[in-house]
Amino acid sequence: MSDSVIRAQSLTRSIGGRTVLRDFTVDVPAGQVIGLVGKNGAGKSTLFDLLLGFALPTSGQSSVFGVDSKALTAAAKARIGFVPQSDELVGLLTGTQQLGLIASLHPGWDPSLIDRLSREWEVPLDRRINTLSGGERQKLSTLCALGHKPDLLVLDEPAASLDPVARRRFMQEILAIAGDFTRTLLYASHIVGDLERVASHIWVLRQGSLVWQGELDQLKESIVRVHVRADHDLDRNLRLPNQLQGRVQGRTADFTVSDWTDAQLAPLRADLNAQVEVEPLELEEIFLALHA
């Protein structure tokens, strides 16, 4: 049990009668890169606040490194790095001063790592933070969370302001961190294509509920589009098992289904007396289908 990096049991939070996170239960071993997806207001930031002890649950419980989120110890906090959606940098400081301030709070700070990354990511450390662009601030904010080499890195939209080149470099660094399978990343982003690259696991939050959790590969193999082409008009009310979306038009039909296995293919062809092809879907399509 103490091997879990994150554990949550029926974690729930309501604000003013509205439930923003409902019955959230997970158990995360070390080494996963979890992509957290959900529409605006789905509960992503609330989840981070609860896990990291910035907010209290209405019911349920969570822990990080075996320590209750409500009372995280200094030792547990020292193993966590957090990049919030809006940075908490001090505008009047220079990047160097800000990093120095953060470094002074962390005994395990690695200056050589930060030197290398600030060069590679082209972060202008000598300028005052209030003169930096959104992307530069975002990079600096990420550096602040990386310097103590956290075992758990929590990222809330870390790359939204980065250009494609900077985003790719950022992701490569994330993957280098994940490369030894001992550190854990929880990464929320609307840039679903990025998560498709870096994530090993995906959590889908919808209106405060965790509607899918598991391996990304498994998600992509289970939610697929099925194309049907027949020599005869298809039943307009045709539905497939576990259908998320469907459209029948004359002799052709397209369905998006969950829980797909290739064993379903042959019986389906026979049943419908039609050609049936299966198309794998990119994560963004899967996300849209889960919200249809």
Add this chain to the structure above:
Amino acid sequence: MFTLHPQSGVPIYRQLVDQIRRLISGGQLQPGAELPSVRDLAVTHAVNPMTVSKAYALLEAEGLLQRNRGKPMTVAAGRKAQTSLAQRIKQLEPQAAPLVTAARQLEITERDLTALIKRTWEQQDE
């Protein structure tokens, strides 16, 4: 060495497994050839290391790759450099199905499709 399309819908580990299998059956990857480390491959292509590691593990289980302690994975020794024609054709089948589907949707006949493949083949020879 590999062409990965994270957004193609096909899980990355499957893309890797298919490509490595093809390279080995085609003889481009000879027995003893070293594969990039999980970490290198993951960082270079900006894809998750777990999915790379899964691909290697599957190929190892099939006996195509060999794990060497503290050293890079290699193409397993003792395998014939090239697998039989039937096996290689089988590997191409997944590529053939979508092509035929697309041709049918465009109402292209079998003969015209065959002609197209022949033409493309000849162009690549030039």
